[in-house]
Amino acid sequence: MKIRTLSYLIKQGFANIFRNRWYSLASVATISACLFLFGLFYAVVANFQSIVMKAEEGVSVTVFFHNEYDKCEEHTEEQLTTQDQAKELQSRIEARNEVSEVNFITEDEAWEVFAKEYYGENYADGFLDNPLVGEYSYEIFLSDVDAQSALVDWLYSIPQVRKVNYSELTATTLSGANLLIAYVSMGIIAVLLAVSVFLIHSTIAMGISARSVEIMLMKYLGATDFFARFPFVVEGVVIGLIGTIIPLVGIYSLYNYALSYVVERFTMLSNFLNFLTVEEVFHFLVPVSFLVGMGIGFLGSISSARKHLRV
Amino acid sequence: MTKREQRRLEKRQQIIEEKGIICLDNVTAQYPGTDTTALDQVSLRINKGEFVFIVGNSGSGKSTLIKLLLKEITPVEGDIYVGGYELNRLSHRKISFFRRTIGVVFQEFRLLKERTVYDNVAFAQRIIETPVYEIKRNVPEILAMVGLPGKYKASAKDLAGGEQQRVAIARALVNKPSILLADEPTGNLDPQNTREIMKLLEEINELGTTVVVVTHNNQIVDEMRKRVIQLNFGSISSDEEGGYYTYED
Ligand SMILES: Nc1ncnc2c1ncn2[C@@H]1O[C@H](COP(=O)(O)OP(=O)(O)OP(=O)(O)O)[C@@H](O)[C@H]1O
Numbered sequence: 001m002k003i004r005t006l007s008y009l010i011k012q013g014f015a016n017i018f019r020n021r022w023y024s025l026a027s028v029a030t031i032s033a034c035l036f037l038f039g040l041f042y043a044v045v046a047n048f049q050s051i052v053m054k055a056e057e058g059v060s061v062t063v064f065f066h067n068e069y070d071k072c073e074e075h076t077e078e079q080l081t082t083q084d085q086a087k088e089l090q091s092r093i094e095a096r097n098e099v100s101e102v103n104f105i106t107e108d109e110a111w112e113v114f115a116k117e118y119y120g121e122n123y124a125d126g127f128l129d130n131p132l133v134g135e136y137s138y139e140i141f142l143s144d145v146d147a148q149s150a151l152v153d154w155l156y157s158i159p160q161v162r163k164v165n166y167s168e169l170t171a172t173t174l175s176g177a178n179l180l181i182a183y184v185s186m187g188i189i190a191v192l193l194a195v196s197v198f199l200i201h202s203t204i205a206m207g208i209s210a211r212s213v214e215i216m217l218m219k220y221l222g223a224t225d226f227f228a229r230f231p232f233v234v235e236g237v238v239i240g241l242i243g244t245i246i247p248l249v250g251i252y253s254l255y256n257y258a259l260s261y262v263v264e265r266f267t268m269l270s271n272f273l274n275f276l277t278v279e280e281v282f283h284f285l286v287p288v289s290f291l292v293g294m295g296i297g298f299l300g301s302i303s304s305a306r307k308h309l310r311v
Numbered sequence: 312m313t314k315r316e317q318r319r320l321e322k323r324q325q326i327i328e329e330k331g332i333i334c335l336d337n338v339t340a341q342y343p344g345t346d347t348t349a350l351d352q353v354s355l356r357i358n359k360g361e362f363v364f365i366v367g368n369s370g371s372g373k374s375t376l377i378k379l380l381l382k383e384i385t386p387v388e389g390d391i392y393v394g395g396y397e398l399n400r401l402s403h404r405k406i407s408f409f410r411r412t413i414g415v416v417f418q419e420f421r422l423l424k425e426r427t428v429y430d431n432v433a434f435a436q437r438i439i440e441t442p443v444y445e446i447k448r449n450v451p452e453i454l455a456m457v458g459l460p461g462k463y464k465a466s467a468k469d470l471a472g473g474e475q476q477r478v479a480i481a482r483a484l485v486n487k488p489s490i491l492l493a494d495e496p497t498g499n500l501d502p503q504n505t506r507e508i509m510k511l512l513e514e515i516n517e518l519g520t521t522v523v524v525v526t527h528n529n530q531i532v533d534e535m536r537k538r539v540i541q542l543n544f545g546s547i548s549s550d551e552e553g554g555y556y557t558y559e560d
């Protein structure tokens with residue numbers, strides 16, 4: 001294959017896009033529509049996921065210990081801890097995989113938080129001693145909410161542990177939401193891809209039949225398979241490229257608009273729901289869209305060309 | 312040219328000398344899904360440089376013969392040699408190179424209507440990867456030869472029928488094929504243009520190209536006094552040098 005032939009075929013590919021502008025337009029519209037849906041869908045899912053993830057980060061397990069001041073429960077000698085002894089457990093808890101952060105809360109810190117909540121700023125009046133003496137605890141944050149129950153079991157296996165506070169419901173709801181999002185998005189993306197490959201395949205097939213004379217001539221004039229097919233592949237990839245850029249631009253401006261709208265109108269909401277910036281969304285969306293768009297164009301045209309353009 | 316190509320060329324020359332430039336040996340053709348035989352055990356030889364008319368009623372197998380010669384369809388039985396190529400043994404990859412040695416012209420011209428006359432002819436040269444500077448020289452030359460000098464900027468769809476067929480002939484000839492096949496090239500033309508196109512084909516033949524013309528035009532056939540092969544229900548019913556179109560009803 002000579003270079004001049006290759007450059008001629010590439011030019012033919014571009015020329016074909018203009019010669020068959022209606023088919024090209026239809027193909028671009030098909031890919032654009034699919035990638036637009038895909039992009040919108042991804043933006044929504046990504047935000048959901050980030051919100052769920054934020055919520056997961058807030059899921060914590062609190063561990064309390066047996067101590068000598070606690071008169072409500074029976075303790076054996078070996079179960080009793082002092083604050084210093086309890087602190088020594090920290091490295092063991094931190095070593096576990098599902099644990100992302102461990103905070104030790106001293107009895108004084110616990111009282112400070114509690115009292116503020118119940119008595120306001122002047123809480124100290126009337127209390128000489130800390131009524132929560134011995135109520136030191138660990139606040140444990142999880143990197144993976146699925147592992148919560150395993151962690152709780154493990155914590156109870158430590159003899160000095162008296163009580164573990166956790167919410168089963170939050171953990172299962174969040175991990176369920178996570179799974180649901182993953183399945184639904186995979187399903188929808190698969191359908192979108194299949195639909196667009198099918199559409200581009202038939203659009204290119206229509207384009208090929210519209211050019212049946214030219215293709216028949218190529219055959220009679222002794223064109224090789226490569227010569228006949230290559231312009232269609234160029235055409236498919238270029239159409240894929242254009243069909244990728246349009247929805248990306250659309251989603252970019254739409255997303256920015258939606259984001260500022262939500263932040264303006266629902267200030268409350270956006271305070272504790274953490275929305276992704278357009279850059280964060282596009283970091284993934286741009287390469288994937290280009291890959292998919294050009295891939296669809298390439299696959300659609302090559303499959304059509306192989307089927308219809310055997311010279 | 313490599314040694315190997317040289318040997319192949321020599322082998323083709325040898326086949327042409329032995330069997331003629333076109334040779335059918337007991338060829339039977341049938342379209343898939345039908346049980347009528349379009350051609351029934353046809354044998355025929357055409358020598359290099361001949362001008363041959365193929366005549367016969369509608370459905371007698373004329374177009375089928377042309378398709379066989381182009382390896383557009385394959386026979387169910389029999390051997391075909393065209394231009395020294397043994398078609399039954401031609402691999403798919405080599406078909407395109409085989410077809411470059413044959414020019415084809417059709418009744419309905421089959422031009423790229425939106426493109427210029429020049430582009431239509433240059434298209435054939437592009438396919439065989441001719442350098443642009445050679446295309447620029449060859450195309451005007453061949454257009455002058457078919458009687459269309461200075462027309463090459465016109466869009467193909469703006470030409471008259473006779474002119475369009477000239478462009479199609481120029482396109483078929485520009486790659487210098489050794490054989491020109493024409494399936495009813497004057498079927499869409501008036502008597503005046505028919506006569507001129509046939510004259511052009513005769514000139515092309517006189518320059519050395521083997522020409523095979525399928526036609527219904529009895530008057531022209533009778534006038535031109537060439538070899539006439541008549542097909543009847545898929546068989547050759549007559550084959551005469553300087554023959555006439557015989558009528559069968
Ligand atoms: N594509 C096809 N599929 C099935 N049968 C076909 C096909 N083309 C031709 N035939 C049949 O083969 C036989 C020969 O047809 P062919 O086209 O060779 O005739 P022809 O001599 O060229 O006729 P015409 O003068 O009308 O062009 C006919 O019976 C026809 O019906």
Ligand SMILES: [Mg+2]
Binds near residue numbers: 373374494
């Ligand atoms: Mg016919």
